[in-house]
Amino acid sequence: MRLIITGGTGLxxxxxxxxxxxxxxxxxxxxRAPERATGLPGGVRAExxxxxxxxxxxxxxxxxxxxxxLAGASIAGEGxxxxxxxAGRKRxxxxxxxxxxxxxxxxxEKASRKPGxxxxxxxxxxxxxxxxxxxxxxxxxxxxxxxxxxAVEWEASTAAVERAGVRRAIVRSGxxxxxxxxxLPRILLPFKLFAGGPFGSGRQWMSxxxxxxxxxxxxxxxETEAASGPFNLTxxxxxxxxxxxxxxxxxxxxxxxxxxxxxxxxxxFGEVATTVLDGQRVVPRRLQELxxxxxxPEAEAALRDxxx
Numbered sequence: 001m002r003l004i005i006t007g008g009t010g011l012x013x014x015x016x017x018x019x020x021x022x023x024x025x026x027x028x029x030x031x032r033a034p035e036r037a038t039g040l041p042g043g044v045r046a047e048x049x050x051x052x053x054x055x056x057x058x059x060x061x062x063x064x065x066x067x068x069x070l071a072g073a074s075i076a077g078e079g080x081x082x083x084x085x086x087a088g089r090k091r092x093x094x095x096x097x098x099x100x101x102x103x104x105x106x107x108x109e110k111a112s113r114k115p116g117x118x119x120x121x122x123x124x125x126x127x128x129x130x131x132x133x134x135x136x137x138x139x140x141x142x143x144x145x146x147x148x149x150x151a152v153e154w155e156a157s158t159a160a161v162e163r164a165g166v167r168r169a170i171v172r173s174g175x176x177x178x179x180x181x182x183x184l185p186r187i188l189l190p191f192k193l194f195a196g197g198p199f200g201s202g203r204q205w206m207s208x209x210x211x212x213x214x215x216x217x218x219x220x221x222x223e224t225e226a227a228s229g230p231f232n233l234t235x236x237x238x239x240x241x242x243x244x245x246x247x248x249x250x251x252x253x254x255x256x257x258x259x260x261x262x263x264x265x266x267x268x269f270g271e272v273a274t275t276v277l278d279g280q281r282v283v284p285r286r287l288q289e290l291x292x293x294x295x296x297p298e299a300e301a302a303l304r305d306x307x308x
Contacts (some may be wrong), residue, residue: 002026003181004060006049006100007070007121009037010174011181012214016068017044022035023096028060030071036189040069052099054106061107061115066222068119071100071160075125075275077190080186084270085146088219094150101157108161117167117193117222120158124174124234126151129278133205137285138172146271155230167228169221174207174234176214179306190258196205196249197258199265202242204279210305217284222294232284241279241301251303 003020006300007013008029017027018041027044031037034046049057051071061067071098078084085093101120108114127136130145142148155170162168175183190196209217216232221227239247249256284292296302 001065001222002028003308004028004030004067005066005070005117006030006104007072008044008046009040010070011178011211012176012218013068013070013087014039014041015178015211015215016070016218017041019219021284030057043270049103051103052098053103058107058110061104062111063113064111064115066117066119067104067107067115067223069100069104070121070217072097072121072154074227075123075154076183076272078269080187082269082272082275084123085272089145094153097150097154097226097300098157105160107185108158110164114164114166115159117169117227117286118158118161119218120155120168120170122151122160122170122172122230123147124172124232124280124282126155126172127280127282129204129274129280133281133282136232136280136282138232142246147275167225169227169282170175170230171218171221171233172230172282173214174209174232178211179207179307180211184306188252190260191248191252191254191256194255195258196246196254196256197260198242198243200241200262200277201258202240202245202259203278205238205281206241206244206279207232207238207282207294208244208302209233210237210302212305213294213296216295217287217292220287220290223291229257229286229292231287232282233287234282234284235299235302236283236288236297237299238281238283241276244299247300248307251300251307252288256280
C-alpha cells in the first residue's frame with residue numbers, strides 16, 4: 001500500500017509510519033519543513049505541504065491507498081508543562097485542524113483516482129466532562145465546550161470526501177500512553193520524585209490507550225472495508241485518575257500520597273487544566289463490534305509494558 005500521513009512527525013504519526021514501513025508499505029509524511037523532519041523511521045519519505053491546501057502535494061493523493069490526517073497543534077502545547085489556553089492558543093488549536101482538513105479535502109477532490117480511505121483524527125474531548133460515571137460510546141452527543149466544539153469542526157473538516165465516494169473513518173483517541181511523548185511523561189514526573197498522588201478529586205475518568213494499540217487500531221480501520229464513521233480509540237477498561245495513579249505507584253514501586261489540589265492546577269495552568277481535572281468514561285464499542293482485539297485492555301498491563 002501507499003499511504004500519506006499528515007502530522008506524521010508527532011507521536012502517533014511516527015509510530016504508525018514505523019509500523020507500516022516495517023511491513024513493506026510505502027509511507028509519505030507531509031511536513032511544512034521536510035528538511036527538518038529528522039528521526040523519521042527508515043524508508044519513510046517526507047514531502048512538503050503548507051498544512052492548509054493541496055498545493056504542491058496533490059499528486060501524491062492520486063491513487064493513494066489511504067490518507068491518515070493527524071495534523072493539528074498540540075492541545076497541551078509543545079513544552080513539558082501545559083501551555084495556557086490564551087485566545088491565540090485556542091485559535092491555533094482550532095485553525096490548524098480545520099486547515100489540515102481543508103488541505104486533505106482539496107487533494108481528494110483533485111485526484112483522478114481517489115484514495116481508498118481517509119482516516120480523520122479526533123479526540124474523546126468530543127464528549128465533554130459532564131457525564132459522571134456513565135459509559136460513553138460513539139452514539140453519545142458532542143459537548144458544547146471548547147474541546148467539544150473543536151472536535152465537531154475537526155471531524156467535519158474532511159466530511160466532503162464522502163460525497164466523492166471515499167470511505168472515511170474518524171478516530172476519537174483517548175490519552176495515548178507512551179514514555180516517548182504525550183501525557184504519560186508529565187504524569188510520571190511526580191512519581192519519579194516520590195511525590196505521586198491524585199490530580200484534583202481523583203474521581204475523574206481517564207480513557208486511555210497504549211500507543212501500540214492506537215497504531216494497530218488505525219491500521220485495522222484502514223484495512224477493514226466495513227469501517228466508516230466514528231470510532232473511539234480507547235482501551236475497553238477506562239480507569240479513574242486515582243486508580244491510574246495507584247497503578248503507576250505499584251508498577252514503579254513509588255508512593256502514592258501527595259494530591260495536587262484542583263485549585264492549584266487551575267491557578268498554574270488555567271483552562272487547559274480541564275484536560276486533566278475533567279474526564280470521560282469512554283468505551284470502544286464500534287471498534288470491538290468489528291472484531292478488533294486489544295493487546296493491552298487493562299491499564300496495569302499497559303503500564304508494565306511501557307515502564308519495564
